[in-house]
């Protein structure tokens with residue numbers, strides 16, 4: 302039978318419990334403390350309280366610092382993942398009309414109203430870029446472009462002559478390119494947004510893009526007074542087959558995890574509604590970029606003067622708006638006012654002036 306513990310019989314290793322004060326602050330077995338001892342005790346208790354208070358403050362500050370550090374790290378990681386998704390995960394080039402998930406790691410585009418050049422408040426999500434109707438052929442020479450800046454050194458890139466037809470490659474869900482298709486003339490994109498890893502694209506397209514940015518600056522289109530605080534800049538350019546493959550596979554795994562019981566084919570079908578299979582993204586050509594002024598790609602970009610300016614003038618630099626609003630059926634991609642594709646001025650003008658998309662234009666060329 303166990304004997305209940307006796308507080309006064311705690312074994313030989315313990316000192317007798319003779320120093321605990323009773324409720325009057327007096328020692329139970331020792332004589333009452335002298336006033337000096339009482340004062341010393343009070344001083345000791347006060348000092349201990351101060352120490353405890355100080356330690357609590359130090360602990361609190363340390364916790365706050367650790368919390369701040371954690372928040373900072375999480376922010377950095379989330380932004381990194383967002384940038385990685387943006388850099389590799391544009392999800393537009395599928396065979397179903399979908400919304401581009403580019404920059405999907407970023408928050409939705411800023412909706413702060415801004416005013417256009419006439420002082421009218423622009424409400425994101427309402428306006429659209431309207432492509433012009435068919436126009437007669439015009440002089441496509443450098444002089445005829447009427448640039449406000451000196452872009453002569455870039456003319457051979459904007460308006461290639463000998464290699465005029467070299468940039469008409471069509472990549473979409475029906476026209477995939479292989480894993481081995483990797484451009485050998487990739488260079489860094491000068492106007493990559495500063496919070497992104499330097500983007501790459503093919504040199505002729507990048508040179509033409511440099512010209513576009515010089516002229517955009519001359520036309521007052523490079524103000525940092527934008528929803529994101531970043532001026533018009535490139536958020537994504539070349540993406541490798543491997544990157545796209547990795548992203549697509551990751552999405553499939555995620556879908557299977559979220560939907561137990563789904564087959565791989567079911568998961569892939571779902572992923573195809575927001576991402577493109579490797580080999581079917583135009584970004585693998587190194588001939589296109591995503592550029593806008595928002596924190597993340599969003600159709601509301603179309604409401605800003607930069608989008609309008611780009612849509613109306615990009616052909617002069619050899620670029621086309623690749624996924625126009627009225628060509629969703631033809632391209633299989635939802636409206637992307639931020640995605641521009643280099644084809645050279647001659648073809649860009651034909652496409653723009655006739656109001657075609659690349660699929661229709663190539664079909665027209667093929668008779």
Ligand SMILES: [Zn+2]
Pocket residue numbers: 391393403584589590591640641
């Ligand atoms: Zn894109």
